[in-house]
Amino acid sequence: MVEYTPKERLARALKGQPVDRMPAVSFTQTGTVEQMEASGAFWPEANEDAQKMAALAEAGHTVVGFEAVRVPFDITAEAEFFGCKIKAGTREQQPSVVGHVIKETADIEKLSGYDINKGRISVVCDAIKILADKYGKELPIMGSMIGPFSLAQHLNGDDWFMNIFTDEAFGQALIDFTTDFNIAYAKKMAENGADTMVIIDPTASAQLIGAQFYEKFVVPYHRRIVNAMKELGVATVLHICGDTTQGLALMEVCGVDAISVDQSVNVATAMDKVDRAIIIGNLDPVNVLWNKTPEVVRQKSKEVLDAGVPILAPGCGIVSKTPTENLRAMVEMIKEHRY
Amino acid sequence: MANQEIIDKLKNALVNQDINGTVEATKEALAAGMTANDIINNALAPGMKIIGDKFEVAEIYLPQIMMSAKAMNNAMEVLRPAMEKEKIGEGSGIAITFVQEGDIHDIGHRLVSTMLGANGFKIIDLGVDVSNETIIEEVKKNKGKKVLLAGSALMTTSMMSQKDTIVALKEEGLRDSVKVMFGGAPVTKQWITEIGADGTAENAAEAARVALDLTRK
Incomplete structure (x- = not known):
């Protein structure tokens, strides 16, 4: 049987084409303290310096054995780019968004005309370039970014949830704005060598906003991003946290290649809910990968594999204190798996 | 308008996320001589229970609940002076x-x-x-x-x-x-x-x- 490079294998698996075996990758954040120690690239510096970011991403491959490299490690660079107040991260903790910059339509106009080559998003693009130059022929180069709905929430604060209800014109203006940004940013990541784009849109959950709002304020905008990526031959993966079971059918309407589900979703049920999208998931990053032994990781991996998951991966971002041996146990289980 | 009608109007305004409607109906209720205590117990509290139930069966979501919360707060603002007079604490x-x-x-x-x-x-x-x-x-x-x-x-x-x-x-x-x-x-x-x-x-x-x-x- 043909043996594919990790890059070919993932590209094929995401399209549902036959492969020699399951690709061992994480679509969500990979940075851990043990990898930081091994690579000498620590948070928070590795969030701000392209060389360090690339070095820590590389550790996911060289230390853990993931068959891909992926940046960045958080989802705040986009909000930071537009001036939101950020609570700084630490060695073990990702930064978080604590302040918001858009109240009304006029504020959106003030933020337009931005230069995509500035700020931490540009660091991410530089890191992608470094990784693509070194590994681009062999490994998938994964870029990730926050999705347009969650970015709108970062910019507008919790009023965003009411604004989509009470002020449709504003809601559409803002989500158009964030989507334009997402497309420009994703295109730049692709230009720099990213071949797989992970869209992380945690607040765009049908569980939170319901199907009606999801259809109106999420689907068309995800579709625009997915289409822009398709034109460039970049695969797309959508990750939304929480119990997305009831939202899966709607999530795939945007044309995304694969959907990553978290541990509160039953993988077999999830596969029934979609027509075409590849389901990715869903080892519990906290109660399995971080807090249990390699033996439990193997057993839980087996359960998810037995449920028929097309690609086994962590259900959400890997916790920074996760032991490498647990991640390796998952990687081994994946590599041994034939379809 | 009969008291029950005003109570229903207020409850419906709350359930339907009508942030101005709750203000208007609360004022009407006070004008009709109802106490803040009655207004809370007969209209606002049952209204919020309906909201909770609708949320539990996935009939409404975060945007609607947030608006109902706003409608509730608006009504409470109107009730505040009456609540002080009746010596009712700060809501819940x-x-x-x-x-x-x-x-x-x-x-x-x-x-x-x-x-x-x-x-x-x-x-x-x-x-x-x-x-x-x-x-x-x-x-x-x-x-x-x-x-x-x-x-x-x-x-x-x-x-x-x-x-x-x-x-x-x-x-x-x-x-x-x-x-x-x-x-x-x-x-x-x-x-x-x-x-x-x-x-x-x-x-x-x-x-x-x-x-x-x-x-x-």
């Missing part, structure tokens, strides 16, 4: 909501804050990744009032610091001035008993019921 009380330090997951927290707000609590939302110092400071600021602490944690590490929150409250002599409830995926009833908190809930609608029970005691 103050709810300080937060996600424990080290945790940035906030879906559950967001839903709980909104549901508590929709049930008449004045919400002080401290956000995600909140330190115990910040929590204690906020409790001190509101000492003497009816205060509920509602914290969530998605990760086991952040759940551990729920215990520290209780310890810190005791050390500061504040434990008896607040009711404390914790929630989140790893939180169990056993854990709540072990650390000496007052309650927990499986979901946001239940959280609102537990919160009302706790603060009524």
